Amino acid sequence: MVQLLTPDGERVPHPDYELDPTPGELRGLYRDMVLARAADGEGVTLQRQGELALWPSLLGQEAAQIGSARALRDDDHVFPSYRDHGVALCRGLDPLHVFRLFRGVTHGGWDPADHNFHLYTLVIGSQVLHATGYAMGVAAEDAGTAVAVYFGDGATSQGDVSEAFNFAAVYNAPIVFFCQNNQWAISAGNERQSRVPLFRRSAGFGFPGVRVDGNDVLACLAVTRAALARARSGAGPMLIEAFTYRMGAHTTADDASRYRDPVEVEEWRGKDPIARLGLHLRTTGLADDEFFARTDREGADLAADLRASVRGMPDPGLADAFGRTYGSEHPLVAEELAWFREYSASFVAAEEG
Amino acid sequence: MTLSLVRAINEALRGALADDPKVVLMGEDIGKLGGVFRATEGLQKDFGEHRVLDTPLAESGIVGTAIGLALRGHRPVVEIQFDGFVFPAYDQIVTQLAKMRARSGGRLGLPVVIRIPYGGGIGAVEHHSESPEALFAHVPGLRVVSPSCASDAYWMLRQAIDCDDPVIFLEPKRRYYEKEPVDTTAPAATLHSVRVVRPGRDMTLVGYGPTVRTCLDAAAAAEEDGVSLEVLDLRSLSPIDFDGIEASVRRTGRLSVVHEAPVFFGAGAEIAARISERCFHHLEAPVLRVGGYHMPYPAGRMERDYLPDLDRVLDAAERTLAY
Numbered sequence A: 001m002v003q004l005l006t007p008d009g010e011r012v013p014h015p016d017y018e019l020d021p022t023p024g025e026l027r028g029l030y031r032d033m034v035l036a037r038a039a040d041g042e043g044v045t046l047q048r049q050g051e052l053a054l055w056p057s058l059l060g061q062e063a064a065q066i067g068s069a070r071a072l073r074d075d076d077h078v079f080p081s082y083r084d085h086g087v088a089l090c091r092g093l094d095p096l097h098v099f100r101l102f103r104g105v106t107h108g109g110w111d112p113a114d115h116n117f118h119l120y121t122l123v124i125g126s127q128v129l130h131a132t133g134y135a136m137g138v139a140a141e142d143a144g145t146a147v148a149v150y151f152g153d154g155a156t157s158q159g160d161v162s163e164a165f166n167f168a169a170v171y172n173a174p175i176v177f178f179c180q181n182n183q184w185a186i187s188a189g190n191e192r193q194s195r196v197p198l199f200r201r202s203a204g205f206g207f208p209g210v211r212v213d214g215n216d217v218l219a220c221l222a223v224t225r226a227a228l229a230r231a232r233s234g235a236g237p238m239l240i241e242a243f244t245y246r247m248g249a250h251t252t253a254d255d256a257s258r259y260r261d262p263v264e265v266e267e268w269r270g271k272d273p274i275a276r277l278g279l280h281l282r283t284t285g286l287a288d289d290e291f292f293a294r295t296d297r298e299g300a301d302l303a304a305d306l307r308a309s310v311r312g313m314p315d316p317g318l319a320d321a322f323g324r325t326y327g328s329e330h331p332l333v334a335e336e337l338a339w340f341r342e343y344s345a346s347f348v349a350a351e352e353g
Numbered sequence B: 001m002t003l004s005l006v007r008a009i010n011e012a013l014r015g016a017l018a019d020d021p022k023v024v025l026m027g028e029d030i031g032k033l034g035g036v037f038r039a040t041e042g043l044q045k046d047f048g049e050h051r052v053l054d055t056p057l058a059e060s061g062i063v064g065t066a067i068g069l070a071l072r073g074h075r076p077v078v079e080i081q082f083d084g085f086v087f088p089a090y091d092q093i094v095t096q097l098a099k100m101r102a103r104s105g106g107r108l109g110l111p112v113v114i115r116i117p118y119g120g121g122i123g124a125v126e127h128h129s130e131s132p133e134a135l136f137a138h139v140p141g142l143r144v145v146s147p148s149c150a151s152d153a154y155w156m157l158r159q160a161i162d163c164d165d166p167v168i169f170l171e172p173k174r175r176y177y178e179k180e181p182v183d184t185t186a187p188a189a190t191l192h193s194v195r196v197v198r199p200g201r202d203m204t205l206v207g208y209g210p211t212v213r214t215c216l217d218a219a220a221a222a223e224e225d226g227v228s229l230e231v232l233d234l235r236s237l238s239p240i241d242f243d244g245i246e247a248s249v250r251r252t253g254r255l256s257v258v259h260e261a262p263v264f265f266g267a268g269a270e271i272a273a274r275i276s277e278r279c280f281h282h283l284e285a286p287v288l289r290v291g292g293y294h295m296p297y298p299a300g301r302m303e304r305d306y307l308p309d310l311d312r313v314l315d316a317a318e319r320t321l322a323y
């Protein structure tokens, strides 16, 4: 397992993956993780208060998401799953888009072209094929960019993911398969999905796989950077298994105490990705109290902004949804919309009359 | 005993596991967790991991291996976690499960039950509120049923598991927690028959699954205005008990069909066509359909306007009675 920063905040070398970040870059990674955790925590809170329908928390996976996402170039293209709020933040997506989705205002709603960041995908594994096809398109155009796709350990059981691995290998597609192995797929542990470590899956398809410490933001950054460079150079796909842990329940609808041992959760608390980099910044003197206080404040401000915006969000009207089903005129939709308008108006008329 | 609909499912599965050693349950998170709706709660603990299988996350794999288990003489009961996640298994269901008996010259029956919590009204995110029944009812070889209440949930599931053909068993998730007394000693009806749940004179309403309650509420409201609506619970979408519907329509002369699924090419269309043929001279008005619009199921904050509710049912009744 590739590691560049131990849980005690100590830098360790690795023969294949070097990284020489500036103090500013290190502080930036720390800040990204704090902001991601703050936004995520607000998602959980707002769901509890009835403002959101659901929230899948990224708690514990900040390093995997921030490290990998900061390895991307702006012109690379990203296909996320549904828990990748940290990646979204790094891509520059307005976090309110994600909150709208989990509030039940939209099913996506943002333009993937704005930040080269595709829509969240809730059907497990589907986006892995889309990303592969996108990468095939990139290769056909010789565009010199790469594609990154995010998925969970559970997703590796889906046929779609195996099929994507095979297509990517056969067409030598410039893609990085970034699997966040948080060790749980709702109540199903790793042993339910695979009898071999996940990073070894790629070997059978003919491309390399590597396991990285998913709670080590530096290792995630270094390995993803190398995999993306490899993809851009035309050397083909690579699988990264970021070995991490889902600290929270699967979603706000889940009760993890029914299926997993709290001792395990405690153990992983000691490997917290943010604390780890924080420790490093402190012991090396690369950040002072002022920095930590300011960063925490930024996180709190972000959460407060999100809270205010979500609470004030108006409900969408169904009438607008009719026109989004097709790209051009469709007589059935037009007829139903006309009926819906007339029917809705009859209530207004009844109230006024 | 008084049971909620989801508890009745649990009791039916428990009974089937106890009565027939060949019954096995398969699905994601159904064992240790007891299913995301707790429909299988406690069953793995009581019957063991070889009878209640926590499977890998792969619907095509689950249904495909269920077919193999059935070929080997087992009776798999599969849980799909949510309606929108059945589609990775759709290929196995349509091209293999549905056709095996016909392909084998009638020899190979596949007693596989596929349980799917379906329908909206719970404010869920995408893919968690769909009504795909027409996509299954259209496929020859599948039986498709949907209980609306706890008693039917118990008995229809027992009957589905006993059936030697594949059965798609659609559970109205927004009615999971509605309770009623359930008599577990004898079934009140056969699997595929229509049930009159509220007699009436002026018009027939047909609902199934989640919309039976909606139709009953509408009938209660209409009564206050002196209009008598008869409510039928369809219960089965393949086959459909057209005799049962016809008998009602011959009395009332009017019919509306209410479902959450989009109206276009939906179950209501089939019922309207058949009943128009059978009851042409008894009908006082065209058969109306009340259901979803031709769009993907909308985001949660819009579903109230999408789902057929009491007002939409009464509106259809008013239009029908105006003829």
Ligand SMILES: Cc1ncc(C[n+]2csc(CCOP(=O)(O)OP(=O)(O)O)c2C)c(N)n1
Binding pocket: A083, A122, A123, A124, A151, A152, A153, A154, A155, A156, A182, A184, A185, A186, A246, A250, B028, B057, B059, B081, B085, B088
């Ligand atoms: C095709 C499909 N089947 C089932 C589900 C229900 N479901 C949602 S998340 C999940 C577990 C996913 O686990 P994993 O891929 O490890 O990702 P994680 O949630 O841990 O990030 C399941 C079974 C789904 N969304 N899609």
